[in-house]
Amino acid sequence: xxxxxxGLILLVLxxxxxxxxxxxxxxxxxxxxxxxxxxxxxTATAAGIFTGAGNYWxxxxxxxxxxxxxxxxxxxxxxxxxxxxxxxxxxxxxxLHERERExxxxxxxxxxSFNSPRRYAILSAGTSDGVRIGMPVRSPSGLVGRIIDAGxxxxxxxxxxxxANIVPARMLRGGxxxxxxxxxxxxxxxxxxxxxxxxxxxxxxxITSGTGGLYPPLVPIARVVKLEDDGAVALPLADPAxxxxxxxxxxxxxxxVAAESAPGALETP
Amino acid sequence: MVRSALGPAPGKxxxxxxxxxxxxxxxxxxxxSLLAALPIVATSGWYPDFGYLVFISWRLLRADPWPPWxxxxxxxxxxxxxxxxxxxxxxxxxxxxxxxxxxxxxTMWRDYWIEWVLAAxxxxxxxxxxxxxxxxxxxxxxxxxxxxxxxxxxCVFPAIAWAVSRADAWRLGR
Numbered sequence: 001x002x003x004x005x006x007g008l009i010l011l012v013l014x015x016x017x018x019x020x021x022x023x024x025x026x027x028x029x030x031x032x033x034x035x036x037x038x039x040x041x042x043t044a045t046a047a048g049i050f051t052g053a054g055n056y057w058x059x060x061x062x063x064x065x066x067x068x069x070x071x072x073x074x075x076x077x078x079x080x081x082x083x084x085x086x087x088x089x090x091x092x093x094x095x096l097h098e099r100e101r102e103x104x105x106x107x108x109x110x111x112x113s114f115n116s117p118r119r120y121a122i123l124s125a126g127t128s129d130g131v132r133i134g135m136p137v138r139s140p141s142g143l144v145g146r147i148i149d150a151g152x153x154x155x156x157x158x159x160x161x162x163x164a165n166i167v168p169a170r171m172l173r174g175g176x177x178x179x180x181x182x183x184x185x186x187x188x189x190x191x192x193x194x195x196x197x198x199x200x201x202x203x204x205x206x207i208t209s210g211t212g213g214l215y216p217p218l219v220p221i222a223r224v225v226k227l228e229d230d231g232a233v234a235l236p237l238a239d240p241a242x243x244x245x246x247x248x249x250x251x252x253x254x255x256x257v258a259a260e261s262a263p264g265a266l267e268t269p
Numbered sequence: 270m271v272r273s274a275l276g277p278a279p280g281k282x283x284x285x286x287x288x289x290x291x292x293x294x295x296x297x298x299x300x301x302s303l304l305a306a307l308p309i310v311a312t313s314g315w316y317p318d319f320g321y322l323v324f325i326s327w328r329l330l331r332a333d334p335w336p337p338w339x340x341x342x343x344x345x346x347x348x349x350x351x352x353x354x355x356x357x358x359x360x361x362x363x364x365x366x367x368x369x370x371x372x373x374x375x376t377m378w379r380d381y382w383i384e385w386v387l388a389a390x391x392x393x394x395x396x397x398x399x400x401x402x403x404x405x406x407x408x409x410x411x412x413x414x415x416x417x418x419x420x421x422x423x424c425v426f427p428a429i430a431w432a433v434s435r436a437d438a439w440r441l442g443r
Contacts, residue, residue, distance in 0.1 A: 007360025184410025
């Protein structure tokens with residue numbers, strides 16, 4: 001049947017040259033994006049009522065705990081401010097120029113690829129907000145992923161937990177360079193760049209290193225939850241299910257990314 | 270064809286198929302594909318491929334829910350809405366139509382369990398193919414992660430098949 005042949009040709013095309021279908025995928029996102037966004041409002045409100053009610057449960061002891069946490073946080077904040085000032089001075093003496101990090105767009109994560117082995121999310125911001133394919137996406141709590149399809153009103157994000165998303169990273173404790181790669185099941189596998197002793201401990205925070213030029217440095221990615229023989233399994237800090245707002249930023253070093261995605265270079269390893 | 274539906278139903282005077290009867294099955298398949306737009310943010314891909322479930326439910330119920338070549342455009346719509354690589358559902362759905370036509374010709378009789386087993390096999394092939402294609406671009410998780418998705422889809426199938434049979438009775442005015 002001709003349908004099978006047509007389908008196979010399309011499939012090979014979309015695997016070999018995915019950018020062929022950018023336009024048509026964008027249009028499809030524009031059709032479903034607003035529906036998803038509208039429904040998301042409803043479910044978010046309903047979920048908010050339930051968790052809101054749950055928060056009143058055990059309010060007194062929660063209150064005491066929060067007060068304790070707040071005094072601890074205040075101390076840490078003063079320390080951080082002092083460190084920040086010192087840092088500024090040191091940078092000034094080194095004459096290090098730091099660029100302002102700009103925000104292209106903010107959107108809500110309204111949907112996901114819940115019926116596929118790939119890990120995508122739908123973001124309610126598109127090309128009309130300035131979003132372009134390849135831009136990194138983060139939330140206040142950590143790195144979310146990068147844009148792979150962009151429609152006018154909505155876009156599709158390749159989450160950090162997707163197997164095809166490899167992020168150059170390092171450990172917050174010690175700064176050991178590592179590689180973070182999604183596992184396709186909502187977790188991330190972390191491997192050290194240098195072969196040797198397993199440097200990870202449970203609870204270690206992994207942050208982006210900025211290598212490669214796509215993702216900005218110092219964005220938290222994940223927290224180590226399980227050790228393995230040659231690495232560790234980590235949970236993303238920005239859980240797309242609870243992330244309400246996501247921020248789209250321009251590629252950190254656009255020149256480096258352009259050079260890498262030039263013809264001849266592999267797009268996804 | 271064995272299970273042709275749109276002919277006159279005997280003994281039901283004054284009741285006839287609704288004017289849109291020929292298009293309702295395809296419309297429900299598109300609706301199934303559109304379920305991918307539900308605002309579910311999951312970290313695992315364990316939800317069923319609703320478009321395909323509705324598709325095989327119709328095809329198992331009737332031999333002629335739509336002209337055979339419609340499988341390709343319906344698959345294309347599913348690919349677009351679900352974010353699968355374009356062409357995956359086009360090829361798979363066309364192949365499904367062909368396979369079920371062959372099976373229709375070979376089998377003498379069918380019952381509830383045989384249809385469920387057939388659906389289970391088709392669902393497993395669907396999920397395996399998705400996994401295989403993800404593997405080509407280096408994005409496949411361990412196959413163990415696909416097993417819950419397959420089991421959930423197989424368990425959801427009877428519910429979808431029931432809904433489709435209700436829709437079929439309604440469109441034919443029975």
